Amino acid sequence: MSLSCMIIDDEPNAVGLLTVLIKETTTWNLVASCYNALEALSFLKNNTVDFVFLDINMPLLSGMELAELLPQNIKIVFTTAYTEHAAESYNYQTIDYLLKPITLKRFLAAIKKIEFYFQNPNQNIQNDNGNNSDEYFFVKSGKTLSKISLANILYFEGEKEYVRLVTPSEQLLIYKRLKDIECQLKLPFVRVHNSYIVNINQLHKIQDNHLFIADKQIPISDKFRDYFMTLIKERIF
Template sequence: MNLSCIIIDDEPNAVNLLEILVNQNTKWELLAKCYDALEAMVFLKDHKPDFIFLDINMPQLTGMELAGLLSKETKIVFTTAYSEYAAESYSFQTIDYLLKPITLKRFLAAMQKIEAYFCSRADNEKLLIPTGSEYFFVKSGKELRRILLEDIQYFEGEKEYVRVVTAASQILIYRRLKDIDEQLAPPFVRVHNSYIVNTKQLNKIQDNHIYIANKQIPVSEKFKDRFMAVIQQRIF
């Protein structure tokens, strides 16, 4: 995925390592390397990278202080040797929180999370099936049943069939879940090989499970990052 970023860190070795990880493992464009917050502020006046790698402990102005001065449109991946700032970091537009020293394994996990975040935003801007008060018809026996998209709680795959579940009904249709997934975008998100959920219908998320009405739905590791990228945009 083609994204642009900058690195803001006062430690040259940390900057060099992150630059190598970015160049060797992604298609991202590294626009700049800034060695203090003031240098970064000057750069960001005229440039708008998709996101920034931001160290926390820096002289003059810390990463947290800089984050508070930035536009809410600026997405952040914090990089630090200290875990105690993790909770506070998510009061900003934070995508991820990387602890130093950054390993290749952890960087690759962050890369997937970052790309899933921007992929979900792109999906949200370009819906293939409109949401809200839009509707579609599904064939049930000899009938064509009209269903509002906003009423759907989730889709459940059952081999070559899909169960469309609303509060009032459950309809089994002859379609593959994969085909439906390709036509939908947020608030509909694939969370499991067998489930697509309407995030507007969620009651809570707990222990890698989603709760919609009385239904408990698992969130698999395969789809977790993309799902959380959508949810992250709604966390206060």
């Protein structure tokens, strides 16, 4: 698919990696790489792109501050080493949120998401923020393919060589790593522990660094707590 993009990032190594990934895995036209927000704004005065890869922690203006200044027709793929900005990022025209270091596998998943968006331009990007009521996956468990509504999933639990998918009525074993499944999911599914991805629409209580879904008590690890609580704080009275 022919799309134009630019990179806005103050880290040369990050720019170099994205440049290689774009050139080796897509047919997109990388029209510019800018190392701060002012340079990017200057370029965009006389040029346009379909979307930008935008770092968040930059000098002069942060990626979030720059996002407020970008034209609405320019979409954003945020790139950052920090999870805590993910919820805020969807206040803008965001297609995806890539955590550094960006792996090839995650970038390939982003390609699908970006190209799907531009092939379906009337789709609201904000649907990524949790409206999964009509979405489903076919889950391969053994020799069976089971159709599972995303809205019905309570949580995923990693168990060595496989993942346990739990709904109110059944449990299925999937022979994949939890990390691989995480790449295919979006909000309201959130990683809260090395062994758990939960559907935050299904949780009913948070207490003492644990959350409760149905009759399951699930730990929240330090690694994922900040991002998880950022999402939760938006819903606290």
